[in-house]
Amino acid sequence: MYNNPLPPNTPDSEQQLYQRALALAGYTMKELAEAAGLPIPENLKRDKGWVGMLLEHYLGACAGSKAEQDFPHLGVELKTIPVNAQGKPLETTFVCVAPLIGNIGITWENSYLRKKLRRVLWVPVEGERNKPLAQRRVGTALLWSPDNHEEQQLRRDWEELMDLIVLGKVESITARHGEILQIRPKAANSRALTEAIGEFGQPITTLPRGFYLKKEFTATLLSKHFKI
DNA sequence: TCATGATCATAT
DNA sequence: ATATGATCATGA
Numbered sequence: 001m002y003n004n005p006l007p008p009n010t011p012d013s014e015q016q017l018y019q020r021a022l023a024l025a026g027y028t029m030k031e032l033a034e035a036a037g038l039p040i041p042e043n044l045k046r047d048k049g050w051v052g053m054l055l056e057h058y059l060g061a062c063a064g065s066k067a068e069q070d071f072p073h074l075g076v077e078l079k080t081i082p083v084n085a086q087g088k089p090l091e092t093t094f095v096c097v098a099p100l101i102g103n104i105g106i107t108w109e110n111s112y113l114r115k116k117l118r119r120v121l122w123v124p125v126e127g128e129r130n131k132p133l134a135q136r137r138v139g140t141a142l143l144w145s146p147d148n149h150e151e152q153q154l155r156r157d158w159e160e161l162m163d164l165i166v167l168g169k170v171e172s173i174t175a176r177h178g179e180i181l182q183i184r185p186k187a188a189n190s191r192a193l194t195e196a197i198g199e200f201g202q203p204i205t206t207l208p209r210g211f212y213l214k215k216e217f218t219a220t221l222l223s224k225h226f227k228i
Numbered sequence: 229t230c231a232t233g234a235t236c237a238t239a240t
Numbered sequence: 241a242t243a244t245g246a247t248c249a250t251g252a
Contacts, residue, residue: 044236044246044247044248045236045248047236047237047245047246047247048235048236048237048245048246048247048248049236049237049238049244049246049247050244050245050246051245051246052236052244052245052246053244053245056245063244064238064239064240064243064244065244066240066243066244070244071238079246080246081246082246090247091238091246091247091248092231092232092237093246094245094246094247097242097243103238127247129247129248174233175231175232175233176231176232177229182232183237184232184233184234185232185233185234186246187234187235188235188236188237188241189234189235190234190235192241192242193241194241194242206231207234208241208242214231215231220252229252230250230251230252231250231251231252232249232250232251232252233248233249233250233251234247234248234249234250235246235247235248235249236245236246236247236248237244237245237246238243238244238245239243239244239246240241240242240243240244
């Protein structure tokens with residue numbers, strides 16, 4: 001197998017990527033889909049990742065890549081985020097799967113979640129369900145890295161949640177754990193199972209989980225940047 | 229009304 | 241089943 005080749009149109013610097021993202025502001029999904037020659041679904045019920053894939057296309061992300069970020073050569077992760085008319089997030093943000101086994105030697109410093117969030121290109125897109133997908137517009141993109149405070153919040157939550165996983169308490173974790181990070185199911189359906197550690201240290205089978213950023217956190221980071 | 233738990237599509 | 245991309249939809 002070949003390694004993931006970079007797309008021919010991938011940006012070769014962070015600034016170029018950012019400028020390209022800024023240039024999308026104001027366009028509707030219909031305009032972008034038509035210009036790209038892509039069919040646009042009526043809604044996202046059966047195409048939940050459609051907006052993300054469309055933006056990946058425009059920004060030259062490595063589609064289908066198994067690399068650690070969308071732009072591995074730049075170390076940047078792309079996140080589209082659905083927002084309301086006031087720019088507030090309508091959904092939590094999926095970051096990555098929570099590892100339920102094989103966590104010996106895993107620390108915050110070398111964690112996959114930290115790596116994913118080191119540098120994020122946030123692209124807000126109107127996402128209110130009463131607005132037809134075709135009419136939804138792209139907002140102003142934001143390049144972000146966690147500041148010291150944000151990093152400490154992330155670290156505390158990650159360590160608390162990972163402790164529970166390692167101690168066999170994964171099935172007692174709810175979305176209410178964590179200040180800014182939460183763990184929720186991330187699966188095709190409730191019958192998809194994966195291996196984890198049970199309350200007596202024995203192997204169990206449970207729903208795959210993912211780390212998500214809570215809405216209040218992403219709302220704050222977006223507003224911080226756009227405030228005056 | 230809204231967050232939690234559940235789910236959808238596709239590629240490998 | 242796991243990874244990518246996330247949003248849906250129902251109970252509180």
